Amino acid sequence: MEKMVKLNSNFRKFEGRPYLFAGVANKAKEFNKAHPGVLIRLGIGDATESIHPLITSYLAEASLRLSHLDGYDKEEMKSSEMKKALHEAGFDKFNGYGDEQGNELLRKRINEIKYGGRFSLDEIFISDGAKCDTANIQQIFSQDAIVALQNPAYPVYEGSNVIAGRTGKANPATGEFDGLVYMPCTPANDFQPSVPNRRIDIEYLGSPNNPTGTTIWRSTAQAHVDNALAQKAIIVSDCAYERYIKDERDMHSIYEIPGAEKCAIEIGSFSKEAGFTGMRLGWCVVPKTLQTEDSDDKFNANWIWNKRQTTEFNGAANLIQAAGLAVMSPGGQRVTQGLINFYMENARLEREAMKSLGLKVYGGKSAPYVWVRLPEGRKSVEFADAFLNEEPHIVCTPGSGFGSAGEGYIRLSAYGHRENILRATERLGKLVLK
Amino acid sequence: MEKMVKLNSNFRKFEGRPYLFAGVANKAKEFNKAHPGVLIRLGIGDATESIHPLITSYLAEASLRLSHLDGYDKEEMKSSEMKKALHEAGFDKFNGYGDEQGNELLRKRINEIKYGGRFSLDEIFISDGAKCDTANIQQIFSQDAIVALQNPAYPVYEGSNVIAGRTGKANPATGEFDGLVYMPCTPANDFQPSVPNRRIDIEYLGSPNNPTGTTIWRSTAQAHVDNALAQKAIIVSDCAYERYIKDERDMHSIYEIPGAEKCAIEIGSFSKEAGFTGMRLGWCVVPKTLQTEDSDDKFNANWIWNKRQTTEFNGAANLIQAAGLAVMSPGGQRVTQGLINFYMENARLEREAMKSLGLKVYGGKSAPYVWVRLPEGRKSVEFADAFLNEEPHIVCTPGSGFGSAGEGYIRLSAYGHRENILRATERLGKLVLK
Numbered sequence: 001m002e003k004m005v006k007l008n009s010n011f012r013k014f015e016g017r018p019y020l021f022a023g024v025a026n027k028a029k030e031f032n033k034a035h036p037g038v039l040i041r042l043g044i045g046d047a048t049e050s051i052h053p054l055i056t057s058y059l060a061e062a063s064l065r066l067s068h069l070d071g072y073d074k075e076e077m078k079s080s081e082m083k084k085a086l087h088e089a090g091f092d093k094f095n096g097y098g099d100e101q102g103n104e105l106l107r108k109r110i111n112e113i114k115y116g117g118r119f120s121l122d123e124i125f126i127s128d129g130a131k132c133d134t135a136n137i138q139q140i141f142s143q144d145a146i147v148a149l150q151n152p153a154y155p156v157y158e159g160s161n162v163i164a165g166r167t168g169k170a171n172p173a174t175g176e177f178d179g180l181v182y183m184p185c186t187p188a189n190d191f192q193p194s195v196p197n198r199r200i201d202i203e204y205l206g207s208p209n210n211p212t213g214t215t216i217w218r219s220t221a222q223a224h225v226d227n228a229l230a231q232k233a234i235i236v237s238d239c240a241y242e243r244y245i246k247d248e249r250d251m252h253s254i255y256e257i258p259g260a261e262k263c264a265i266e267i268g269s270f271s272k273e274a275g276f277t278g279m280r281l282g283w284c285v286v287p288k289t290l291q292t293e294d295s296d297d298k299f300n301a302n303w304i305w306n307k308r309q310t311t312e313f314n315g316a317a318n319l320i321q322a323a324g325l326a327v328m329s330p331g332g333q334r335v336t337q338g339l340i341n342f343y344m345e346n347a348r349l350e351r352e353a354m355k356s357l358g359l360k361v362y363g364g365k366s367a368p369y370v371w372v373r374l375p376e377g378r379k380s381v382e383f384a385d386a387f388l389n390e391e392p393h394i395v396c397t398p399g400s401g402f403g404s405a406g407e408g409y410i411r412l413s414a415y416g417h418r419e420n421i422l423r424a425t426e427r428l429g430k431l432v433l434k
Numbered sequence: 435m436e437k438m439v440k441l442n443s444n445f446r447k448f449e450g451r452p453y454l455f456a457g458v459a460n461k462a463k464e465f466n467k468a469h470p471g472v473l474i475r476l477g478i479g480d481a482t483e484s485i486h487p488l489i490t491s492y493l494a495e496a497s498l499r500l501s502h503l504d505g506y507d508k509e510e511m512k513s514s515e516m517k518k519a520l521h522e523a524g525f526d527k528f529n530g531y532g533d534e535q536g537n538e539l540l541r542k543r544i545n546e547i548k549y550g551g552r553f554s555l556d557e558i559f560i561s562d563g564a565k566c567d568t569a570n571i572q573q574i575f576s577q578d579a580i581v582a583l584q585n586p587a588y589p590v591y592e593g594s595n596v597i598a599g600r601t602g603k604a605n606p607a608t609g610e611f612d613g614l615v616y617m618p619c620t621p622a623n624d625f626q627p628s629v630p631n632r633r634i635d636i637e638y639l640g641s642p643n644n645p646t647g648t649t650i651w652r653s654t655a656q657a658h659v660d661n662a663l664a665q666k667a668i669i670v671s672d673c674a675y676e677r678y679i680k681d682e683r684d685m686h687s688i689y690e691i692p693g694a695e696k697c698a699i700e701i702g703s704f705s706k707e708a709g710f711t712g713m714r715l716g717w718c719v720v721p722k723t724l725q726t727e728d729s730d731d732k733f734n735a736n737w738i739w740n741k742r743q744t745t746e747f748n749g750a751a752n753l754i755q756a757a758g759l760a761v762m763s764p765g766g767q768r769v770t771q772g773l774i775n776f777y778m779e780n781a782r783l784e785r786e787a788m789k790s791l792g793l794k795v796y797g798g799k800s801a802p803y804v805w806v807r808l809p810e811g812r813k814s815v816e817f818a819d820a821f822l823n824e825e826p827h828i829v830c831t832p833g834s835g836f837g838s839a840g841e842g843y844i845r846l847s848a849y850g851h852r853e854n855i856l857r858a859t860e861r862l863g864k865l866v867l868k
Contacts, residue, residue: 005635006576046530063493096480135746142440201439312569
């Protein structure tokens with residue numbers, strides 16, 4: 001019989017392993033149906049505070065300008081910083097396809113603010129959010145590349161490589177996929193991933209790490225960069241939560257580490273620093289200086305990523321990029337700092353409340369996630385279910401969903417209205433852990 | 435020596451084959467630098483007319499509402515159709531992550547307007563544009579699937595499968611990639627692709643086809659559906675230009691064809707029907723009833739696509755989906771019909787002008803592209819270069835860039851301000867073809 005169309009069997013490797021966030025959402029939905037208004041949701045890392053009018057005014061203005069074929073006249077342009085920026089970006093009149101790589105002015109601002117202007121603009125690519133870039137970036141590499149990632153970690157690193165066929169099956173006991181190299185991040189190593197003692201090709205490094213809310217120190221990052229240089233491996237640095245970092249010891253960007261421009265890609269996001277989760281805006285830096293075994297002047301990661309983006313992507317929405325310009329303006333940087341401070345106060349309140357239960361608490365100092373060690377012997381999913389359904393009716397995320405080293409932990413998100421955080425801490429104050 | 439990280443060598447297959455639109459853009463840029471203001475651009479299929487205030491008012495309103503934590507009060511909500519829709523969609527207040535599958539109200543409207551409500555909402559997925567879906571949809575299928583496509587065709591069908599490794603090298607003479615099955619669409623077969631006389635697994639069918647501007651008849655589509663059902667192959671129907679269709683004989687959606695719900699995926703777009711090229715909004719229908727060799731109740735194309743989208747995508751921007759709701763309102767349907775009529779009058783003017791040169795002209799009656807047969811012996815790229823640099827200084831797109839069967843043709847886009855189309859026809863009226 002002739003061969004017939006088959007589906008991508010890599011997807012079978014997920015069977016029975018529901019996507020973590022969807023699973024939590026479904027349980028919360030069920031409880032909420034039975035007991036409306038009771039739940040406090042600290043499960044998902046989704047922004048809850050409204051966007052500052054400084055930013056939405058850019059959006060509204062750019063929206064209305066799409067009904068105009070002509071840009072501002074000279075007088076109008078001079079009337080505000082916003083109008084100047086919208087004009088310079090070409091967003092003061094109708095616009096069609098932008099560059100697949102993103103608006104030049106926005107790339108310039110990111111280059112200046114995040115990287116001190118060190119890159120050329122064709123090394124920076126605007127995206128529709130860090131999740132997509134994180135998933136797509138693996139397309140740069142050969143099919144047989146060995147992939148390393150933190151354990152626990154943001155599930156997309158793992159999932160995208162499963163779909164791409166770089167793994168075997170999941171171990172039924174641990175949930176770990178054959179063929180991936182997991183780097184445990186636990187209190188035993190201060191959440192600093194050790195350099196793997198075997199050959200790897202691609203390594204995802206998230207700092208601050210989601211879910212642990214812990215950071216990677218510069219010294220740790222240097223060890224990983226040195227190893228990557230020695231092996232000609234590539235680091236994918238995920239800095240989506242970078243602006244929450246407070247400690248001098250921590251890296252903000254991998255490019256602060258000498259040598260990183262030869263071995264590291266970096267993925268950034270507006271989602272968490274500006275409350276843009278529903279807006280879909282991020283960026284990716286792919287330096288031309290990246291070195292791999294087979295790269296040369298023409299065939300290199302930057303060329304490939306550009307080819308990938310021009311072939312399979314059509315740029316982030318121009319309107320959303322206009323909002324990005326607002327965030328990157330001096331006023332935008334100021335109001336988003338206020339937002340970050342707000343969420344970090346939430347994190348502090350959550351840390352204190354969980355500590356008062358006698359639990360060990362990690363993270364939450366330079367990231368909007370609090371990582372809570374459960375009492376000896378308690379399992380993440382079972383604990384999270386009880387936390388939701390019995391007491392204190394708070395939605396959290398079971399740590400085991402982020403990797404085997406997350407077993408015995410839960411993650412609390414610091415995204416929430418203050419009144420809800422205070423309601424949560426009040427309930428936690430009365431809780432007696434069984 | 436140990437294996438070291440290598441790049442995805444599939445990208446090497448593109449070397450020396452620059453992405454068509456980028457190539458045209460670069461040549462135009464160079465000419466424009468030397469002779470500013472002379473060029474008339476009919477090269478790219480990019481909307482040129484501003485977006486109707488009816489639509490941008492949704493956008494501006496939804497933008498400003500992002501600064502509010504509370505939605506409209508009851509009185510406010512009743513005050514307009516727009517406010518009712520924004521409220522129902524949850525866009526009348528700050529919103530974070532939406533469903534990866536897209537806003538439910540928008541899916542409902544698409545289901546009603548495009549498909550008479552025949553699908554369940556979990557068979558419809560909102561995307562950030564048809565280009566991304568067109569590129570990503572191949573991830574559903576096994577690596578060894580045999581892919582068929584029209585020749586000429588939208589380059590993403592080919593490019594995404596090259597990147598995924600489903601092809602061999604490109605033939606230096608024709609540009610065709612080994613392993614792909616090309617279905618010629620030429621005047622000889624009335625641009626109706628024949629059912630391949632060999633086994634295929636995935637088949638891309640674009641109608642109206644970009645670049646030829648020609649359509650697929652229902653009878654042709656029925657033959658392809660019957661073949662797909664017999665072979666358990668899957669058709670990917672690209673209907674991005676569907677609303678330009680005028681002829682009763684043509685299919686608008688593949689699902690008008692009996693049996694298609696068992697063998698066809700469909701990808702749609704707001705780009706061309708609403709001038710949304712810079713907005714990035716589209717959709718994809720993946721019916722649960724699709725049958726492949728290994729599909730079952732749990733493991734099927736719909737489940738896989740949902741898994742793919744939840745793992746690697748985070749939804750289209752909510753704000754842009756609000757604009758989609760505007761397009762799907764009765765007023766939105768009316769104003770976008772006006773836009774379509776405008777571009778189609780451009781197409782008519784271009785057809786007439788090219789015919790008056792004694793050239794054979796195709797397309798342009800149910801699509802915003804005019805496909806022009808060049809005088810015997812003239813090559814597409816050489817002709818397009820002369821058309822740009824010598825006379826009449828009009829940017830067109832060489833047909834050969836869309837496939838070997840496009841050699842000897844150019845594509846004129848009907849997207850342009852009327853004054854530019856008239857300038858172009860005037861120049862063409864004075865042109866003497868060498």
